[in-house]
Amino acid sequence: MCPGCTLPQGEGKSGLNGRWRAYTYDEIAARDKVSLDIFWLRDESLSDSDNLPDPDVLAQEIVDDLEAALEQFREIATDLNTTDRPEMKT
Numbered sequence: 001m002c003p004g005c006t007l008p009q010g011e012g013k014s015g016l017n018g019r020w021r022a023y024t025y026d027e028i029a030a031r032d033k034v035s036l037d038i039f040w041l042r043d044e045s046l047s048d049s050d051n052l053p054d055p056d057v058l059a060q061e062i063v064d065d066l067e068a069a070l071e072q073f074r075e076i077a078t079d080l081n082t083t084d085r086p087e088m089k090t
Contacts, residue, residue: 028034052058 028036053061
């Protein structure tokens with residue numbers, strides 16, 4: 001019996017023969033009507049990638065967003081330090 005399982009290993013939906021077991025590529029490829037095409041995962045908002053800004057502009061926007069988020073986390077950390085620990089008030 002596997003730890004945390006209610007059924008012996010190999011029975012039910014998990015285990016060596018269960019539905020959620022790991023499959024090898026060869027096992028998947030041998031199936032009828034196999035398709036590993038994941039086109040349905042495509043993000044429709046990115047379909048017009050010709051209109052994206054230049055990579056350097058995107059990179060700077062990401063840096064700006066990360067710096068703003070970091071500043072917000074610093075403010076939160078400061079607030080937590082001053083409210084949770086009165087002895088550490090500055």
